[in-house]
Amino acid sequence: MYAYIAKRLLVAIPTLLIISIFVFLLQKLLPGDPVLAMAGEERDPEVIAYLREQYRLNDPVVYQYFYWLGDVLRGDLGTSLRTNQPVTELILQKLPVTIQLAVMAMIFAVLIGIPAGILAAVHKNTALDYLANLVALSGLSIPNFWLGIMLILLVSVHLGWLPASGYYPFFVDPLRSLKTMVMPAFVLSTPLAAMLMRHTRSSMLGVLRADYIRTARAKGLSERTVVIEHGLRNGLLPIITLSALLFGDLLAGAVLTEQIFTIPGFGKLIVDAVFNRDYAVVQGVVLCTAAAFILMNLLADILYVLLNPRMRASL
Amino acid sequence: MTDSAMTEPVLSVRNLTVSFRSADIWRPVVRDVSFDVGPRETVSIVGESGSGKSVTSLAIMRLLAKGASSIEGEVLLNGQNLLALPEEQMRDVRGNDIAMIFQEPMTSLNPTFTIGRQIAETLIRHRRISAAQAKVESIELLEKVRIPNARARIREYPHQFSGGMRQRVMIAMALASKPKLLIADEPTTALDVTIQGQILDLLKLLQEEEDGMSILFITHDMGVVAEIAERTLVMYRGDVVESGPTEGIFRRGREPYTRALLSSVPRLGSMGDRDWPLRFPIVDIETGQASEPTEVAGTLDRSRTPILSVRNLVTRFDIRSGFLQRKTAAVHAVENVSFDLAQGETLALVGESGCGKSTTGRSIMRLVEPCSGEVQLDGYDVLKLGPRDLRRMRRSVQMVFQDPFASLNPRMSVGTAISEPFLAHGLGSKAQARERTADLLERVGLTTDMMRRYPHEFSGGQRQRISIARALSLEPKVIVADESVSALDVSIKAQVCNLLLDLQESLGLAFLFISHDMAVVERVSHRVAVMYLGEIVEIGPRAAVFGNPQHAYTRKLIAAVPVPDPARRSMKRNIAVDELKNPVRPRGYQPPKRNYREVAPGHFVQME
Numbered sequence: 001m002y003a004y005i006a007k008r009l010l011v012a013i014p015t016l017l018i019i020s021i022f023v024f025l026l027q028k029l030l031p032g033d034p035v036l037a038m039a040g041e042e043r044d045p046e047v048i049a050y051l052r053e054q055y056r057l058n059d060p061v062v063y064q065y066f067y068w069l070g071d072v073l074r075g076d077l078g079t080s081l082r083t084n085q086p087v088t089e090l091i092l093q094k095l096p097v098t099i100q101l102a103v104m105a106m107i108f109a110v111l112i113g114i115p116a117g118i119l120a121a122v123h124k125n126t127a128l129d130y131l132a133n134l135v136a137l138s139g140l141s142i143p144n145f146w147l148g149i150m151l152i153l154l155v156s157v158h159l160g161w162l163p164a165s166g167y168y169p170f171f172v173d174p175l176r177s178l179k180t181m182v183m184p185a186f187v188l189s190t191p192l193a194a195m196l197m198r199h200t201r202s203s204m205l206g207v208l209r210a211d212y213i214r215t216a217r218a219k220g221l222s223e224r225t226v227v228i229e230h231g232l233r234n235g236l237l238p239i240i241t242l243s244a245l246l247f248g249d250l251l252a253g254a255v256l257t258e259q260i261f262t263i264p265g266f267g268k269l270i271v272d273a274v275f276n277r278d279y280a281v282v283q284g285v286v287l288c289t290a291a292a293f294i295l296m297n298l299l300a301d302i303l304y305v306l307l308n309p310r311m312r313a314s315l
Numbered sequence: 316m317t318d319s320a321m322t323e324p325v326l327s328v329r330n331l332t333v334s335f336r337s338a339d340i341w342r343p344v345v346r347d348v349s350f351d352v353g354p355r356e357t358v359s360i361v362g363e364s365g366s367g368k369s370v371t372s373l374a375i376m377r378l379l380a381k382g383a384s385s386i387e388g389e390v391l392l393n394g395q396n397l398l399a400l401p402e403e404q405m406r407d408v409r410g411n412d413i414a415m416i417f418q419e420p421m422t423s424l425n426p427t428f429t430i431g432r433q434i435a436e437t438l439i440r441h442r443r444i445s446a447a448q449a450k451v452e453s454i455e456l457l458e459k460v461r462i463p464n465a466r467a468r469i470r471e472y473p474h475q476f477s478g479g480m481r482q483r484v485m486i487a488m489a490l491a492s493k494p495k496l497l498i499a500d501e502p503t504t505a506l507d508v509t510i511q512g513q514i515l516d517l518l519k520l521l522q523e524e525e526d527g528m529s530i531l532f533i534t535h536d537m538g539v540v541a542e543i544a545e546r547t548l549v550m551y552r553g554d555v556v557e558s559g560p561t562e563g564i565f566r567r568g569r570e571p572y573t574r575a576l577l578s579s580v581p582r583l584g585s586m587g588d589r590d591w592p593l594r595f596p597i598v599d600i601e602t603g604q605a606s607e608p609t610e611v612a613g614t615l616d617r618s619r620t621p622i623l624s625v626r627n628l629v630t631r632f633d634i635r636s637g638f639l640q641r642k643t644a645a646v647h648a649v650e651n652v653s654f655d656l657a658q659g660e661t662l663a664l665v666g667e668s669g670c671g672k673s674t675t676g677r678s679i680m681r682l683v684e685p686c687s688g689e690v691q692l693d694g695y696d697v698l699k700l701g702p703r704d705l706r707r708m709r710r711s712v713q714m715v716f717q718d719p720f721a722s723l724n725p726r727m728s729v730g731t732a733i734s735e736p737f738l739a740h741g742l743g744s745k746a747q748a749r750e751r752t753a754d755l756l757e758r759v760g761l762t763t764d765m766m767r768r769y770p771h772e773f774s775g776g777q778r779q780r781i782s783i784a785r786a787l788s789l790e791p792k793v794i795v796a797d798e799s800v801s802a803l804d805v806s807i808k809a810q811v812c813n814l815l816l817d818l819q820e821s822l823g824l825a826f827l828f829i830s831h832d833m834a835v836v837e838r839v840s841h842r843v844a845v846m847y848l849g850e851i852v853e854i855g856p857r858a859a860v861f862g863n864p865q866h867a868y869t870r871k872l873i874a875a876v877p878v879p880d881p882a883r884r885s886m887k888r889n890i891a892v893d894e895l896k897n898p899v900r901p902r903g904y905q906p907p908k909r910n911y912r913e914v915a916p917g918h919f920v921q922m923e
Contacts, residue, residue, distance in 0.1 A: 211422040217378055219410035219437045219488070233427045309472040310426055 001312070005302060012294050019290045020072065024065050026286075027279045038081075072287070078280035080273075087284040090269060095288070098266035100170055100177070101257070102250050104185035106243070109192035114239070116193075117200025121208060121235075122227055132197060139194030144253060148187045148260040155183060165262040184261040188253050192246050199242050204235040237308055244300030248293050323393070324351035325495050325529045326375070326413075331388040333367070333374045341385065345370050346553045348388075352496065352529045355522065359532040359544035359561070363576075363804035364775075366550040368533045372498045375531075376415060377405055393495070411441040414489035418501035420481035424473040430457075430484050431469035437491040456487040459524070460517060478668075479510035486517065493525065500533045507667035508831065512875040512888045515543055519887065535804065537580040538834075538877030541565060542884055549573050551600075562881045575600050579809035581834035583876045588858055592661060592839045594816055595809035611816045614659035614823060615841060621655035621691075622792050622825050623679065623712075628652045628688035630671075630678045634899065647898040648674040649685070650849035650906050656793065659819060661826040663836040663857075665872070666846035669897055672829045675846070676795040679827070680712055681705060693792050710740060713786035717798035719778035723770040729756075729781050730766030737788045755784040759814060776807035780814065787818070797829045812839055833876045837861050842917075845869045848898040850909065855918030865912075865920040 035051045036043065052058055056067055071078065077087035120132040156164035163180050170177040207213065208231055216230040217223075255267035262268075266285060273281035305311045333345040345367040352358045360368040373379050374386050377397065390397040392412055397405065409415075417423045425433060434456055435449035444452070450469070457465035460483040473481055482502060489497055499518070503511040522528055532543055540547055541561060548558040549572065557570045568574045575598035586593065591610040598605045630649040633642045648671045656662045664672040678685040681697060690697035693711035700708055713736075716722040723732055733755055734748035743751070753763040759780040770778055779799065786794055796815065800808045816839060818824055830836050836843060837857060844854040845868065853866040864870045874888065900906075911919040 211417060211419050212425040214378060215415075215417065215423045215485070215488075216425070217409070218376060218415040220406045220408070220440055221410075221436070222406065230425050230428075234425070308427065309429075310474045 001305070004305060008298050008301060012298060015294055016291060020069060020287060021065065023283045023286050023290075024068055027283060028061060030277075030279065077284035077287070080278055080281050082276050082278050087280050090281060091266075091284055091288055094264065094266050094269045096169070097167055097264060098251075098254055098258070100181060101185055101188065101254055101263065101265060102247075104178075104181055105188035105192065105250055105253075106247070108186055108189035109196055109246075110243070112189070113193040113196025114200050114236075117197040118204055118227065118232065118235075120197065120201040121204035124205060129201075132201070136194040136197045139190040139197075142190070144187055144191070144256050145260050147190060148184070148257065151183050151187060152261075167263045167265070181263075184257050184263060187260070188250065188257045191253065192250060195246060196239065196243065200235065200239055203238050204231060207231045207235040210234070233307065237304060240300050240304050240307070244297045247296040251289055251293070322354055324353050324391075325356075325393060326352040326531065327389075327391040327394075328371075328375065329389040329391065331371065331374060331386070331390065333370050333379070333387075334385045336383050336385075344553050345374065348548075348550075348555050350548055350555070350558060352531055354527045354529060356546065357522065357530040357532055357544050358546045358548070359534060359540045360548045360550055361534055361537065361540045361576075362550035363535055363806065365552060367553040368535075368550050369500055371550070372415070372500050372531065372533050375498065376409055376413060377402075378409075378415075407441070410437050410489075410494075411492045412494055413496045413498060414492070414494040415498040415500065416482070416485045416489050416502050418504050420478055420485055420502075420505065421473075423485055424481060426473055429470050429472055430476070434469075434484070434488050434491060437488055441492040452491075453487075456491060457484070459490065459521070460484070460487045462487070477510075478506050479513060482506060482510075482514055483517065486514075486521070490521065490525065494528065496529045496531060498531045498533070501535070502532075503539060504534070504536070508833070509667060509871060509875040511539075511877070515539065515877070516887050518543065536877065537565075537577060537805070537879040541879045541881045542877045545884075549576065561884070565879065565881050571598065571602055572600050574598055574605070575806060577879065578605055579806045580879050581809075581832075581838050582880075583834045583837060583873065583878055584861070586837050586858070586861070588862070590858075592816055592819075592841065594813045595838065597809065597813070611820050614819050615657060616659060617657050619658060622658045622693055623656040623827070624689075624691040625655075625675075625679060626653045626689040626691075628675065628678055628685055628690065630674050630683060630685045642902055644899050644901050645904075647849045647900050647904075647906065649678055650898070651909065652688075652846075652849075652851055654844055654851065654854060656825050656827060658792065658825055659823045660842065661819065661828050661840040663828040663830060663840035663843045664846055665830055665833060665836050665843060667831060667872070669848075670846040671849040671898070672831075672846050673797050674849075676714070676797050676827055676829050680709065680714060680795060682714075706740070710789045711791055712793040712795060713789060713791040714795045714797060715779070715782050715786050715799040717801055719775050719782060719802065720770075722782055723778055725770055727769075728766065729768055729770065729773075732770075732781065733766075733785045733788055735788075736785065740789060742789070751788060752784075755787055756781075758787070758818070759784045760810075774807075776803055776811060779803060779807075779811050783811075783814065783818070787822075791824070793825045793827065795827045795829065798831070799828075800835060801830060801832060808835065815839065833861075833873060845872065848896060850921065852921045853919070855915070859915055859918040863914070863918075865914050865918075867923070 035048055035055070035057065038051055039048050056064060075088055077091070079086055080090060116132045116136070120129045123129050152164045155162050162183055166180050168177040168180055208227070213226060213230055216226045254265065255271060258265045258267035259271065270282065270285045273285065329349050331345060331348040332343055334341040334343045348371055350358065360371060362368045370379070375390050375397070377386070379386070386398055388398070392408065397408060400408070424430065431450060431453050434453040435446065438444060438449040438452055439446065454465050454469055457469060462468060462480060462483050473484070476484060503514050506514060518530065522530060534540060544561045546559065547561045547564045548555050549564065549570070550556065551572045557564060557568060557573045564573060565577065568577055578596050578598045581595070589610065591612040593610050594608045596605045596608040628649055629651060631645040631647050634644040634646065635641060636643045650671070652675055654662060664675060666672045674683060677683045679690055679692065679697065685698060688698065692708065695704070695708045695711065697708060730749070730752050733752045737743065737748045737751055738745065752766060756763055756765060761777065761780055761784070770781070773781065800811050803811060812835060815826065819826065828836065828840055840857050842855065843857050843860040844851045845860065845866065846852070847868045853860060853864065853869045860869065861873065864873055910922045912922050913919055
C-alpha cells in the first residue's frame with residue numbers, strides 16, 4: 001500500500017514538471033515584453049539592458065526555465081507586476097477562501113447527488129426517478145451566473161436571509177463565514193450534484209442487477225441493508241474517480257461564482273491577473289491549481305484502492 | 316404428480332404460474348407447475364434455457380422483480396403458504412428456512428467484503444448472535460464444506476478463492492442457519508468437471524450430515540440429474556412435461572420431449588470401438604421419432620502432409636509486479652506442445668480451465684504471440700510471417716468462438732458480418748460477396764432472407780450457425796472451434812455438432828476442436844489430446860484415449876464426467892478437495908524435459 005502511494009507520488013512529479021514547462025512557456029509565448037513595460041516611457045537602452053541583465057533575460061530560454069523552476073521550488077513564484085506583492089503571498093491569502101468554497105460545494109454535491117442517484121436507481125422508472133432526472137438536467141443546463149443572480153435576488157434581496165456577497169474568514173467567525181458561503185457553494189455545486197446523481201444512478205443500476213445482490217436478498221437481508229451495504233460500496237467505486245475529475249470543473253466554476261458573489265478568492269485573483277497581464281500571478285495560480293488537481297486525483301486513486309480489495313491484491 | 320407419501324413434504328408447490336410483463340402484456344413463463352419435495356429428498360428440475368426452471372426457483376423464494384412479475388398458485392413450506400406472507404416475514408424465511416446457491420460462484424459473492432463477513436451476516440441476521448460467536452461458527456461452517464485452513468481464509472476476499480472454493484463458500488453461507496430446503500440453481504454449471512464432481516459429492520455428504528435437509532436441484536445437465544436426484548421434473552417452455560422417479564424418467568421417458576432431451580445427451584463411453592465420428596440422433600419433439608445417427612466416414616486422408624503441424628510450441632505471459640513492474644514470473648500457458656492435424660480430421664484439445672487449450676488455438680493463428688516453436692499451416696511457416704502474409708494466412712484458418720452472443724457485432728447485420736471477411740481480403744465484388752453469403756447461410760441451415768436481420772433477432776444456436784458461416788466465408792482449410800458448442804443447450808448442441816460434421820464431410824474441413832466437454836469430444840473427434848498445465852499429457856486416436864486412458868490426469872478427467880445413468884446415484888468419487896493448479900512459474904524456471912511413451916500406434920503418453 002505504501003509502495004503504491006510512493007509510486008503514485010513519483011508519477012505525479014513528471015506530470016507537474018510538464019505542466020511547469022507549459023506554464024513557463026505561456027509567459028514566453030505571450031506578446032509584449034515585460035522589460036519594455038518596466039522601463040517606462042523613455043525606454044532608455046541602458047535601463048533596458050540593465051533590466052535584461054538583472055532578470056537574466058539574455059540567457060538561453062532553457063536556462064531561464066531552470067532559474068524560474070529553482071525559484072518555484074524555493075516557494076518563490078515571483079512578484080506581481082501590478083501590486084509588487086510576492087505571488088506566493090497573494091496565493092496564500094486567496095487560497096483558503098477558494099478551498100472553503102470548493103470543499104463546501106463538494107459536500108453539497110455529494111450530499112445531494114449521491115442519495116438522489118441511489119433513490120432514482122432503487123425506484124427506477126417511477127415518478128421519483130423522473131423527478132430526480134428532471135432536477136439533474138436542470139442543474140446541468142441552468143447557467144451558474146443566472147442561478148446565482150436569481151438566488152441573490154430571491155434569498156438576499158427579497159427574503160433577506162443571507163448576505164448577497166462578501167467573505168468572512170472561517171476561523172474568525174465560522175457562522176458568519178458559512179452564511180456568506182452557503183449560496184455560492186450551492187450554486188457552484190449544482191452541475192456537480194447533477195453529474196454525480198446521473199452517474200450514481202447508472203452505477204447503482206448496474207450493481208443492483210449483480211448476482212451478489214441477489215445472494216444478499218436470498219439471505220433474507222432487508223432491502224436497506226442490501227442497497228446501502230452491499231450495493232453502495234460497489235456502486236461508489238466509479239464515483240470516486242469521477243469526483244476527482246469533476247474537481248477540475250469545480251475549480252473552473254469557482255472563477256465565475258466568485259465573480260458573481262464578489263468573493264475575494266482564487267478565481268477573482270486569476271481573472272484580475274489575466275486582465276492586467278500580470279503573468280507572474282497567472283503562472284502561480286495555474287501551477288497551484290494543477291497541483292491541487294493532481295493531488296485530488298491521487299487521493300481518489302488511493303481511496304479507490306482502499307475500498308476495492310481486488311485492487312489491493314494486485315499491488 | 317407423484318406424492319412422496321408417508322411423510323409430509325417440506326415444500327409443496329401447487330399450480331404455480333409465473334408471468335412476466337413485457338410491453339404491458341403479461342406473458343406466462345411458468346404454467347401450472349405442481350410438485351413436492353419430501354424431507355431428505357433431492358428433487359431436480361431439468362430443462363433447457365427458457366424452460367422456466369430458474370424462474371420457478373426464484374418464484375419460490377419470491378426473488379423475482381416486483382411489478383414486472385406476477386406469481387399465482389401456492390408455495391407451501393411445511394404447510395405455510397409463502398406467497399401469502401408479508402414481505403417482512405418472507406425475509407425471515409429466506410436464508411433461514413430456505414437457502415439458495417447459484418450458478419456463478421464468481422459473481423454471487425460480494426467482491427468488496429471478506430467471506431467471513433458474508434457468512435457471519437447470515438448468522439447474525441437469523442440467529443441474532445454476537446459478532447464474535449458468528450465468527451467462530453463461520454469458521455466451523457467453512458470446515459464443514461471442507462475448505463482447508465478455514466481459520467486463516469475467513470479474512471480473505473472472494474477473488475482470492477478459486478471457482479470451486481467460492482461455491483463451497485456459497486454452500487457454507489447457505490448452511491449457516493440449517494435450512495430445511497436448499498435450492499441449488501445450476502450450482503456446478505460454471506465449474507470444471509473435476510470440481511463439479513467434488514461439489515456434487517459435497518452436497519450428497521452434507522445432506523447426510525445435515526439432518527433432514529432437502530435439496531431442490533435446478534440443472535440442464537442430464538448427467539448431473541441422474542447422479543443426484545431421487546425424483547425429477549422435466550420442464551419445457553414453462554410446462555412440466557414429465558415428472559417422477561429419476562430411474563423411470565431415464566428408462567421409460569413417456570413424453571417425446573423427454574426422449575428428445577435424453578437422446579441428445581452425449582454419453583461418455585457410448586462410442587466404444589467405432590472408427591469414425593458419429594452424428595447425434597435428432598428426435599422430433601412432437602412425435603418422439605428419432606433419426607438414425609450416421610457416421611462421418613472417410614473424410615480423413617493421412618497419406619498427405621498434415622494441413623497443420625505444430626512443433627514445440629511455447630507461449631508464456633509475463634507477470635510483472637513490484638515497484639518497478641519487473642518481470643517476476645510467467646504463466647506457462649502453452650509448454651512444448653506438438654501435434655499434427657490432417658486434412659478432414661478433427662483433433663480435440665481437452666482439459667480444464669487454465670490448461671492452455673484456448674491459448675494453443677490462438678497461438679496457432681497468432682492471435683497471441685508464441686515465444687518459440689514452429690507452426691506449419693497450409694504451407695505457411697506461421698511464426699515467421701510478416702503482417703501482410705499473416706493476413707493472407709488467416710484465409711486458411713478461421714475461428715468459431717464460444718459465446719454466440721458476444722462474438723457477433725450487435726450493430727452489424729448478419730449479411731454484413733458474413734461477407735466482411737470476404738470483402739476485407741479483397742476476394743471479390745460486393746455482388747459476389749452477397750451471393751456467397753446467401754450460399755453460406757443455406758449451407759449452415761439458415762435462409763437467405765435472414766441477411767438483413769441483426770444478431771439480436773436470433774437464438775443462441777442460430778447465432779452460432781451465423782458464426783460458422785462467417786468462418787467459412789474465406790474457404791478455410793482449418794477451423795479452430797474454441798468451445799464452440801459449450802454454451803448451447805443440449806438439443807441445440809447436438810444440431811450444431813451435426814452441422815460441423817456435415818461441413819467436414821462436404822468440405823473436407825479440419826477441426827481443432829477445443830472443448831472441456833469429454834462426452835461431446837468423444838462423439839465428434841478422430842484424435843484427442845489431453846492438456847494439463849500447458850502440456851499435452853496424452854494424445855492418440857479417440858478410441859484409444861477414451862478406451863485405454865494411460866495418464867493419471869486423463870483417468871481423473873474421464874471419471875469426473877457425470878454419466879446420465881441413475882444407477883450411479885449412490886456412487887461417490889472420493890475426489891480429494893483440491894484446486895486446479897496454475898502454470899505460473901518463477902522467472903528463470905526451466906521446464907523439465909518430457910518424454911513420451913508410445914502405448915499403441917499413435918497413442919502417446921507423457922511419462923511421469
